[in-house]
Amino acid sequence: MNRILAFPRKRNMALAVLLLLGAAWANLPAPAADVAISIQANSPGASINPAMWGVFFEDINFGADGGLYAEMVKNRGFEFPDSMMGWTLISPSLAHGSLEVRTNAPFDPNNSHYVRLQSQGTAPFGLSNEGFRGMGVRKGAAYDFSARFRPVSGVPDVSIQIYGGDGALLDSVKITPTGTGWQKYTAVLHPNDTDGDARLAVLVLNRASVDVDFVSLFPEDTWKHRPGGLRADMVQALADLHPGFMRFPGGCIVEGSVLTRRYQWKNTIGPIEDRHVLINRWNYEFLHRPTPDYFQSFGLGFFEYFQLCEDIGAQPLPVLNCGMACQFNSGELCPMDQLQPYVQDAMDLIEFANGPVTSPWGARRAALGHPQPFNMRLLGVGNEQWGPQYMERYEKFAAAIKASHPEIQLVAAAGPEPADQRFTYAWSKLRALHADIIDEHCYSNPQWFFDNTGRYDHYDRNGPKVFMGEYAAQSVGVVSVKNHNTLECALSEAAYMLGMERNADVVRMASYAPLFANTKAWQWTPDLIWVDSLRVCRTPDYYVQQFFSCNRGDNVLPTSVTGLEQLDPLYASAVKDSASGEIILKVVNPESKPQPVHLHLDGVSRIQPQASEICLSSGDLQGYNTVDHPRAVVPISSVVNLPTPQCDFTFPPQSFTVLRIKPE
Numbered sequence: 001m002n003r004i005l006a007f008p009r010k011r012n013m014a015l016a017v018l019l020l021l022g023a024a025w026a027n028l029p030a031p032a033a034d035v036a037i038s039i040q041a042n043s044p045g046a047s048i049n050p051a052m053w054g055v056f057f058e059d060i061n062f063g064a065d066g067g068l069y070a071e072m073v074k075n076r077g078f079e080f081p082d083s084m085m086g087w088t089l090i091s092p093s094l095a096h097g098s099l100e101v102r103t104n105a106p107f108d109p110n111n112s113h114y115v116r117l118q119s120q121g122t123a124p125f126g127l128s129n130e131g132f133r134g135m136g137v138r139k140g141a142a143y144d145f146s147a148r149f150r151p152v153s154g155v156p157d158v159s160i161q162i163y164g165g166d167g168a169l170l171d172s173v174k175i176t177p178t179g180t181g182w183q184k185y186t187a188v189l190h191p192n193d194t195d196g197d198a199r200l201a202v203l204v205l206n207r208a209s210v211d212v213d214f215v216s217l218f219p220e221d222t223w224k225h226r227p228g229g230l231r232a233d234m235v236q237a238l239a240d241l242h243p244g245f246m247r248f249p250g251g252c253i254v255e256g257s258v259l260t261r262r263y264q265w266k267n268t269i270g271p272i273e274d275r276h277v278l279i280n281r282w283n284y285e286f287l288h289r290p291t292p293d294y295f296q297s298f299g300l301g302f303f304e305y306f307q308l309c310e311d312i313g314a315q316p317l318p319v320l321n322c323g324m325a326c327q328f329n330s331g332e333l334c335p336m337d338q339l340q341p342y343v344q345d346a347m348d349l350i351e352f353a354n355g356p357v358t359s360p361w362g363a364r365r366a367a368l369g370h371p372q373p374f375n376m377r378l379l380g381v382g383n384e385q386w387g388p389q390y391m392e393r394y395e396k397f398a399a400a401i402k403a404s405h406p407e408i409q410l411v412a413a414a415g416p417e418p419a420d421q422r423f424t425y426a427w428s429k430l431r432a433l434h435a436d437i438i439d440e441h442c443y444s445n446p447q448w449f450f451d452n453t454g455r456y457d458h459y460d461r462n463g464p465k466v467f468m469g470e471y472a473a474q475s476v477g478v479v480s481v482k483n484h485n486t487l488e489c490a491l492s493e494a495a496y497m498l499g500m501e502r503n504a505d506v507v508r509m510a511s512y513a514p515l516f517a518n519t520k521a522w523q524w525t526p527d528l529i530w531v532d533s534l535r536v537c538r539t540p541d542y543y544v545q546q547f548f549s550c551n552r553g554d555n556v557l558p559t560s561v562t563g564l565e566q567l568d569p570l571y572a573s574a575v576k577d578s579a580s581g582e583i584i585l586k587v588v589n590p591e592s593k594p595q596p597v598h599l600h601l602d603g604v605s606r607i608q609p610q611a612s613e614i615c616l617s618s619g620d621l622q623g624y625n626t627v628d629h630p631r632a633v634v635p636i637s638s639v640v641n642l643p644t645p646q647c648d649f650t651f652p653p654q655s656f657t658v659l660r661i662k663p664e
């Protein structure tokens with residue numbers, strides 16, 4: 001086992017000093033290197049899981065509805081408990097009319113509420129939708145409107161309008177519903193301006209009465225141009241991470257605060273109108289961040305999750321409820337003698353994902369347009385469970401699944417903390433049960449991540465493998481609203497990831513959490529990617545993840561750092577990339593001064609003198625990106641001179657650097 005020298009970090013210096021030193025660094029001659037990084041390039045060690053660095057998606061912070069799922073209308077089917085949430089009556093002073101929420105003879109019994117608009121025709125009368133805290137529209141782009149209408153009296157002239165945050169009309173089309181029953185009507189709108197705060201209005205222009213339901217607006221430019229699909233810019237940010245796997249759909253939403261509010265995958269496939277709306281547990285979880293308009297439409301359901309994984313080349317890792325509601329909430333338990341339906345959901349999911357089209361659930365998949373299997377090989381049993389109640393439920397799942405699907409690797413939970421009684425208990429029990437993979441979670445301060453880069457050096461090589469399924473450095477405190485995705489957090493995560501990389505025989509997978517946050521509707525910070533209705537902001541933590549997934553390598557190379565001063569830590573790890581033959585060296589220098597280093601590539605006689613470098617750094621450790629200023633901390637690529645396998649190199653202050661070195 002290669003060891004890295006890592007010492008406790010010094011406290012941050014004053015920003016002014018940091019900036020001064022950072023600026024001065026560029027002009028200083030590099031001091032002689034007392035510190036050495038030695039890489040045994042001819043002794044490749046543990047093989048690295050090709051799917052090691054992945055993503056964890058949860059519908060938190062408006063991550064799905066109001067985020068990845070590109071639907072722009074909130075409460076499109078009037079199915080929220082407050083049927084009019086998100087909607088506003090439009091009734092100018094000259095208008096005479098009425099709006100009534102009804103349930104009698106809906107177009108779909110699974111979607112029973114709708115609105116009846118009756119207008120005297122004296123002025124446009126109707127309603128408008130605010131979207132998910134404002135709709136984002138782009139000048140000239142096409143937006144697909146659809147709704148169900150049923151004329152009740154007269155021949156309604158209905159105007160569909162998009163208008164901006166300032167009230168300016170951006171585009172409108174007219175629809176004239178006819179006949180006597182419900183029908184779906186569609187139209188395309190092209191806003192004449194870009195606006196992040198737009199609204200959609202449905203107005204009756206004449207004397208008539210009409211029923212309205214399932215009002216929808218999507219950009220045409222969705223990911224892969226799929227109608228009713230996902231936000232292209234957000235999926236692109238995921239695709240650019242080249243994630244090895246995607247864990248979904250949570251997180252705590254899998255568990256639910258009570259079992260009736262748990263995530264049930266079978267309710268999320270098939271016609272979107274039939275997918276019952278469910279309150280999102282993040283709607284009411286944090287009293288300091290209430291989000292009363294947060295519901296799950298399941299427009300992004302399990303079929304779409306599998307499709308997304310396939311699109312971005314990520315192995316699917318669904319997580320299912322194991323008969324336990326969130327233990328931070330009710331902790332409600334499904335009695336053991338009633339657990340079978342939960343286990344059956346898991347068995348059916350495996351068939352849905354992988355079964356032949358001749359099987360009942362494989363046929364459902366084929367009917368949704370995907371006869372080929374999704375090749376699911378990983379399945380999470382419960383989210384962040386702990387205690388004996390979890391163990392007995394996990395055992396029951398494992399017995400049933402392993403008996404008929406030994407090809408499925410099960411991911412078991414180890415509780416919410418990386419080192420407490422719940423964690424120790426889980427590990428001892430799961431080790432005895434020969435669990436495949438154990439999911440560890442950690443939200444802590446940057447210091448914890450720096451201090452724990454050696455965490456896996458002493459793990460049992462023959463026990464269950466580790467999945468670091470949720471982790472993120474918190475700049476102020478766990479669930480503090482003041483947390484930011486600072487460079488310091490990102491560097492601490494990078495140092496910790498180097499420890500995971502060096503122990504790739506034990507740590508097989510890892511993912512940051514949470515993934516997405518809407519700037520106007522978040523509950524939890526920090527998050528990997530921030531979005532508003534038009535923009536996507538990649539954080540320093542995002543770039544750290546990307547550095548690892550794009551420079552994964554195939555085998556760990558034993559690497560040591562020697563000659564460090566007690567208070568000047570430096571973190572390093574190296575891997576071999578067999579396709580290119582390159583040695584990939586990753587180094588975190590968290591200190592405010594440059595770190596000259598003597599590099600030794602043992603077992604290499606010559607290297608190509610030009611190495612590629614990518615570096616994330618900034619003079620401000622507390623710096624972070626925002627949607628308005630997304631480039632405060634971004635990586636810079638360059639080509640650097642490394643003349644021989646034994647040479648000097650200086651790592652910039654407060655930086656994470658990846659060097660790709662090619663032996664000749």
Ligand code: AHR
Binds near residue numbers: 250251
């Ligand atoms: O990532 C946010 C939450 O943190 C997840 O839902 C849960 O698993 C953990 O407690």
